[in-house]
């Protein structure tokens with residue numbers, strides 16, 4: 280590293296997403312006099328607004344992209360540096376940014392997020408969705424598209440296939456049912472009719488800044504304006520911005536080139552065998568394209584079920600990988616199997632004085648039997664908050680225990696315009712055959728699934744306005760033996776909330 284240290288901060292947090300910003304807020308609240316720097320590659324930061332603790336572990340909040348000055352005004356000892364960290368030198372407790380500046384730190388927290396795990400890199404016809412820029416790119420490409428192929432069966436795919444209109448969507452999933460990362464076949468069966476039905480008018484207020492894309496300004500830069508008059512040049516940097524989250528799709532127009540509503544064709548139990556452009560096709564031995572003609576589409580995707588589809592582009596909604604790459608060279612970080620920075624029950628990595636939180640890390644402490652990590656906003660916030668607490672506690676020599684939020688997995692979201700609450704081992708994760716399910720379903724209204732192990736509730740999936748989340752959360756946390764109630768537990772004529780209150 281050539282340059283001299285410009286400054287040494289007591290604390291440096293890398294990443295202006297939910298985890299990083301929450302970590303900064305917690306640290307600066309615990310030690311207001313501390314010199315804190317937030318170094319982030321994205322021009323905006325993500326702040327939590329309208330936070331609501333729904334129950335012991337369930338929380339809801341909005342997230343707003345804001346100018347970093349908002350945070351600096353709130354915390355006078357905070358310095359926000361808009362640059363990407365190019366290299367980290369844990370032995371000398373220093374780092375270098377892409378604009379050649381070097382900073383020292385006493386304690387560091389890496390909140391670098393994740394990036395899309397794409398089917399293939401560098402293929403202009405394969406899009407991943409991560410941040411606002413990629414969502415804008417999707418909107419732009421979609422506005423000219425007649426047919427797209429969505430690969431993947433998790434959160435992004437579920438949201439995208441439900442929202443896209445005016446364009447044919449071929450949805451290719453590896454599984455026998457939709458939504459495998461969140462749902463079992465029963466819940467998928469409950470949701471499927473919503474794909475065929477027209478979307479109800481949007482009544483939910485948009486929690487995210489509304490963006491519209493305008494044609495690139497004369498300078499060639501791609502600008503878009505948010506409702507809140509936040510103007511941002513399309514970021515030319517290669518660094519990703521902060522990940523999207525709830526209602527990301529309500530801030531953009533997901534409209535294809537044709538009129539009309541959603542048209543989704545599902546291809547189950549298949550994966551991508553090959554993606555090729557029409558140029559590649561013309562220059563290679565004749566391929567069996569089925570009913571497709573060469574040249575009708577810019578790109579073709581061959582699936583393992585033998586079918587080939589031409590389309591305008593492919594969305595690779597195939598998961599995230601932790602964004603650790605900028606921090607590894609020359610250091611000895613222990614990585615988890617999923618590539619995340621291993622953190623212990625104090626959010627500490629294997630490198631001294633280096634913490635991590637959010638999508639970039641993997642929780643390697645002994646988990647509570649009812650908790651598992653999923654790369655979600657809710658967990659990014661909780662981890663950022665807890666990492667801030669741990670960093671402050673270490674400096675203040677205060678004892679600290681693993682926070683209660685890691686006692687029970689809980690997640691509130693929305694899919695296919697239904698409220699969805701997931702609790703504990705909601706899909707029987709890790710239980711093998713040692714569990715039983717109770718299900719109550721009213722078509723088009725609600726789907727309630729309870730996972731029981733040893734007579735105790737260990738997980739639940741609630742779709743629709745069931746109002747059961749708090750009661751079930753308590754039953755799981757209290758480990759109450761529910762054997763005596765049997766199937767009566769889900770008897771719709773019994774007001775279970777009063778019964779167990």
Ligand SMILES: Cc1cc2nc3c(=O)[nH]c(=O)nc-3n(C[C@H](O)[C@H](O)[C@H](O)COP(=O)(O)OP(=O)(O)OC[C@H]3O[C@@H](n4cnc5c(N)ncnc54)[C@H](O)[C@@H]3O)c2cc1C
Nearest residue numbers: 294295296297298320364392522524525637638654655656
């Ligand atoms: C399309 C989409 C929809 C989603 N919807 C939901 C949802 O409905 N509910 C939910 O709970 N979760 C959702 N998620 C997941 C959620 O967005 C993430 O789990 C969460 O935002 C992760 O927060 P984070 O702070 O760890 O990472 P990020 O938000 O990715 O922030 C990482 C930050 O680090 C910065 N950075 C990266 N590298 C560097 C570097 N070298 N130097 C400096 N800064 C760097 C980035 O610019 C960014 O500011 C969604 C994700 C996507 C992609």
Ligand SMILES: NC(=O)c1ccc[n+]([C@@H]2O[C@H](COP(=O)([O-])OP(=O)(O)OC[C@H]3O[C@@H](n4cnc5c(N)ncnc54)[C@H](O)[C@@H]3O)[C@@H](O)[C@H]2O)c1
Nearest residue numbers: 431432433434435436453460550596597598599654655692
């Ligand atoms: N409402 C929500 O809670 C919500 C919405 C969107 C995204 N998210 C989160 O954002 C992150 C990114 O979302 P995502 O949908 O990309 O990830 P995901 O983990 O939710 O889903 C990835 C899907 O891709 C499939 N997959 C992986 N590799 C594949 C391959 N080679 N071929 C075919 N399928 C493959 C997986 O089986 C899984 O179904 C995740 O952490 C997700 O939990 C959450």
